[in-house]
Each structure stands twice: as C-alpha cells, then as structure tokens.
Amino acid sequence: MIQEKLTQLTSLFQDLERALIAYSGGVDSTLVAKIAYDVLGDRALAITAVSPSLLPEELEEASLQAAVIGIKHELIETQEMDNPNYTSNPTNRCYFCKSELHDTLKPLAIARGYPYVVDGVNADDLQDYRPGIQAAKERGARSPLAELGITKMEVREISRYLGLTWWDKPAQPCLSSRFPYGEEITVAKLQRVGRAEIYLRQLGYQNLRVRSFGDTAKIELPSEQIQEFILKVNLPELVSKFKELGFLYVTLDLEGYRSGKLNQVLSLSK
Numbered sequence: 001m002i003q004e005k006l007t008q009l010t011s012l013f014q015d016l017e018r019a020l021i022a023y024s025g026g027v028d029s030t031l032v033a034k035i036a037y038d039v040l041g042d043r044a045l046a047i048t049a050v051s052p053s054l055l056p057e058e059l060e061e062a063s064l065q066a067a068v069i070g071i072k073h074e075l076i077e078t079q080e081m082d083n084p085n086y087t088s089n090p091t092n093r094c095y096f097c098k099s100e101l102h103d104t105l106k107p108l109a110i111a112r113g114y115p116y117v118v119d120g121v122n123a124d125d126l127q128d129y130r131p132g133i134q135a136a137k138e139r140g141a142r143s144p145l146a147e148l149g150i151t152k153m154e155v156r157e158i159s160r161y162l163g164l165t166w167w168d169k170p171a172q173p174c175l176s177s178r179f180p181y182g183e184e185i186t187v188a189k190l191q192r193v194g195r196a197e198i199y200l201r202q203l204g205y206q207n208l209r210v211r212s213f214g215d216t217a218k219i220e221l222p223s224e225q226i227q228e229f230i231l232k233v234n235l236p237e238l239v240s241k242f243k244e245l246g247f248l249y250v251t252l253d254l255e256g257y258r259s260g261k262l263n264q265v266l267s268l269s270k
Contacts, residue, residue, distance in 0.1 A: 002157050006035075008148050009158075013039040020114040021046045022105055022141070023073070024054075025062025027169050028152070029120030030069070031159050032144060036118065037071035045114065046071045049078040049101050052187040053175045055194040065166060078104055086176075087185045091131075093176060098132030102139040117141045124152045129263050170207045171259065178211050180262055192246045193217075199241055203233060209257055215248035223256030 013019065019036050023029045023046035036044035048054075048062050059075075066073035078100050080086045086096040105117045121133055121143035136143070145155060152171075159167035176185050178193045189212060196210040196217060209220040221229055230252070242250045 002154065002161055005148060005150055005154055006158055006161070009035050009144060009150070010039055012144050012148065013044075016040070016116055016118070016142075018043040018114050019045075019116050019118045020105065020109040020112065021071075022101065022117055022119040022136075023048050023062065023066065024120065025058055025065055026120060026172060027159060027166060028122050028145060028155050030062075030065050030164070030166065031155050031162075032118060032120050033066065033071050034069045034159075034162065034164065035144075037069050042072065044071055045112070046073045047105060047108070048073065048075050049104070050075050051078045052081055052190045053097075055175070055198070057198060058172060061166075076104055076108070081185075081187060089176070089179055089181055089183055089185050091181045093181070093185075094130060094132035094174075095135045097174065097176065098135035099139075102136050102141055106139050106141075119143050121146045122152050122155055123149045128259075177262070178209060180211070180213060183212070183214065188246070195245050196242055196247070199238075199245075203238075205229065207257065211253075211262065212247075215246075216251060217242050217247040217249070218251045218253050220253045220257040226252065226254065226256060 013036050016036075017040070019040060021029060021033045021036055021044065023033050025048065033044070033046045036046075046066050048059065050059060063073060080097050080100040083096055083100065086093055086100070102117060109115075109117050117140070119136055119141050121130075121136070122145040125133065126146055133143075144150075150158070156167050175190045175194050179185055179189070193210050193212050197208065200208055200210070200219070205221060205225065207222055211218040211220060239250045
C-alpha cells in the first residue's frame with residue numbers, strides 16, 4: 001500500500017513538470033518537497049513563509065531538512081499581522097493567513113515559470129475545520145497528498161520508508177492556533193507561547209500545546225503523560241519560567257492534548 005501511494009505521488013509530480021512548494025518544514029510539506037525534488041530536481045523550489053507565527057527554531061529545522069533533501073530553498077516574508085481580519089482572530093482566521101501566503105506565492109510562481117503552487121495538505125486535513133484550505137484552492141494551489149487520499153499516518157509511513165529521520169516529528173501548526181477565537185493576536189503573544197512550548201520540549205515533552213487564554217497558559221499533554229509530568233517536573237520552577245515569559249497563571253489541561261481542541265466551540269455554537 002505504501003509503495004503504491006509513493007508510486008502515485010511520484011507519477012503526479014512527473015505530470016506537473018515544475019512545482020513551487022509551500023514548505024513549512026512540517027512532515028507533510030517536507031514529504032511533498034522530497035518527492036518533488038526526487039522527480040523534478042532543479043525544477044522544484046521550496047519556499048518558506050517567515051512571519052512572527054513561525055519560531056526561528058522551526059525555520060532552522062525547515063532549512064536543515066531542505067538541505068538534507070537537496071531541494072532549492074528560499075524564504076519570503078508574509079504580512080498577515082498587518083491584516084486586522086487576521087489579528088482579531090475570527091473563526092476563519094486561517095483563511096486570511098493562507099490568503100496572504102498564496103497571494104504572495106502565486107505571483108512569484110508565475111514570475112519564475114512555475115505553473116503550480118503545491119502544498120502539504122493531507123487527506124485527514126479535509127475532515128477538520130480548515131478555512132485556509134479554501135483560500136489555497138481559490139488561488140489555484142494543488143494538494144497532492146489530499147488528491148491521492150494520503151493520510152497523516154501514511155505520510156509518516158512513507159517518510160520512514162524513504163529514510164527521512166523526521167518521519168515522527170510532532171505536528172506544529174501556526175502559533176496563532178494557540179489562541180481561542182476572538183482573542184487578539186499580537187507578536188508578543190505569539191513569542192510568549194512559542195517560548196513556553198520550546199521550554200517544555202527541552203524538558204523532554206514533544207507532542208504538546210501551550211494554549212493562551214489572556215494571561216493564563218494552559219498546558220496540553222497526551223493524557224498518558226500527565227501523571228508523569230506532575231511527578232517528574234519541577235512545577236515551581238516551571239511556573240517561574242512561564243511568569244518570566246509574561247504569563248500570570250499556569251494551568252494543566254486534565255483532559256489531555258487533542259489537535260484542534262479550540263475548534264470544539266464551533267460545534268457548541270451551532
């Protein structure tokens with residue numbers, strides 16, 4: 001099954017001939033970049049959008065992974081923070097983020113002679129509330145993983161099959177996803193959340209989120225790690241660190257980590 005999906009993915013890129021990849025450094029877009037480079041060579045270009053919602057550490061990882069793959073990698077700056085439709089954090093915030101991204105990438109692709117902008121949206125993403133997917137589609141972007149029905153699990157399996165050492169890299173969506181809808185997003189808040197998550201990763205916890213509710217930080221960990229976390233981590237030291245970052249209160253979500261948890265308010269409001 002994995003080899004079949006890989007063959008289909010390879011065939012798709014052979015048909016594209018040239019492709020510009022919207023490359024975040026996540027496991028999905030990195031697999032897309034890998035296959036694009038293997039098939040197209042110098043006719044593939046990976047571009048990473050740099051903004052306050054991307055931590056420097058994430059950008060460094062993306063650059064290192066691109067170097068390992070061999071694909072040409074460039075950076076562009078996006079200005080979503082200048083758009084009040086984005087910073088006011090409405091329920092369709094992601095639409096304005098992806099609009100800014102693809103409104104920046106598409107003219108660049110045309111100017112460079114790339115007929116397609118390709119992203120890393122996978123089949124599972126289509127089952128969640130992702131208004132950004134609509135923005136990308138409206139601007140003609142293609143999503144090879146989703147088109148071929150390749151799920152997140154299959155992305156990881158194919159990546160491992162190809163020997164990509166980051167195949168099990170935790171998902172790391174835009175830092176703006178850490179804020180409940182309606183809470184204004186600022187550069188300072190993005191940096192505060194990002195630094196808090198980096199601190200927890202340095203303690204050995206990789207699959208996590210730090211949600212920001214005003215001056216309160218809510219830590220989400222996989223439910224099976226919560227008890228160990230409470231017993232193992234120096235909690236007063238952790239609280240002190242979070243306060244240094246600018247939080248007044250620090251809490252632990254006893255339900256545990258779940259991707260897209262802040263979207264549950266959308267179903268409750270229906």
